[in-house]
Amino acid sequence: MTDKIGVIGTPGKWSTEALADAIEARTGFRQVIDMARVTLDLEAGTLLCDGVDLCTLDGLVIKKVAETYSAHALDRLEMLRVAEAKGVKIFSPATAILRLMDRLACTVTLNAAGAPMPPTTITEDETAARAALARYGAAVFKPLFSTKARGMVLLEADAPDAEAQIAAFKTQNPVMYIQKKADLSGHDLGMVFLGGEYICTYARVSQTDSWNTTIHSGGKYAPYEPDAELIELGRRAQAPFGLTFTTVDIALTPDGPIVFEVSAFGGYRGAQEGCGIDAAALVADHVLEQVRA
Template structure:
């Protein structure tokens, strides 16, 4: 197969997607790499029908890569993930509106074009988690304990574009990251960016059934095939606080090979959008009892 990866400079040396590309090449596939942020692109020629079996996006939010992916989709090419689905989660304000209206357990979300408008949020909603609507990898996420503190942070929050704010969900300080790849779900726990003082070793963990159900629902709601979900275990159950297209897949066993196989399957079937199978939770190898040798890993 011939595949095109759109890779921003930020991810040029990142294990994901570099290892995936290396794996695909080792299997005999041709992979062209475009760096949309560092190249002059002749748009009328760079995207042409039949040029590639699939286009794959690994770029920063707000970068030019999504425009190229949408151009590929417009001429009928398969994209991983679906270009419209990526747009739906890259904008966190839009993602919150879609998710809440489709029944996902997500916090009430406020959006403001300038930080001064956040002052209109009722005091009862504090403490707040405030972040850029196009943020990623924890960039710009901050915990605002009170309206007075919000007023003092106005200058710090300025210049980040659209902001989203959500009431803080009480939790243990440990984030649960759920990855979906090839119809399988893997869970990793790690330190929350809001609680960096918590000494938590990032590791794969058993995925609770109620969280697995929510993570599978996320794929259906947004039409994603490869994705990650940040989940907090709050006092009322799991809460979705972020969704990422084509994440790092850290702690997923043989992640590069699994992602590469998933990309090839999507390219082969030409399918993009809502998964047609329900993703299955995978038990980490380290906690599989000896009497269950057949469990998938």
């Protein structure tokens, strides 16, 4: 009997298609699901996409639930909980991803787990935001829903327009997430885990004078070999979330390693280009093992 495992992602995008290819090669079944095309009918108990009821599948692998993070994307995860309740195995579980797409939920969970993080202030009060910036000297103001540094603003405490920039940021972000700027020394790390087990680590190396190292800002992937202590830090950081495949973002600062965040969907491209590892193949094998168990 064919294992029917769908891939939730962005049709045509490399990582989504690579994962669908890997699953099709192992099962003969292919279904790429765009959540924008999914309809939940609670009365009928169906979750339909292009004529297929996702509740009838054996499994769903979530590569990307939306192109951009937002509260709307959280609603899509809530819809998937219906399939989960009907026995469809979902990788990673919708409830696990729900705690990661909102930056604050991720931060609070990491803090509770004792992960070392940059000094961080969360407030809706502009006066408190100005005070935090003064304490930090330089800080990154981050939207609660964003990836690859989109929407983030680096502010210097002594900038003449700092107050105006804070006010401008708040118009788009009523809850202000303010994090002291860390000394990245031109690179940071992505530590990859599958089913809680360590796979590899890649570095994101800045190629410009940008304050961040993201690929979106011109960074490049490179291999990196962490020591056992750093791997253990990554393991502890991702453990509370219970994800299938994830990347822990870690920076090595003069004051020691810090954790920025845990990825909801993992770094397939980073594993490929930085570590030479086919993450899609590893995830497909892991998912099939879990579904067949």
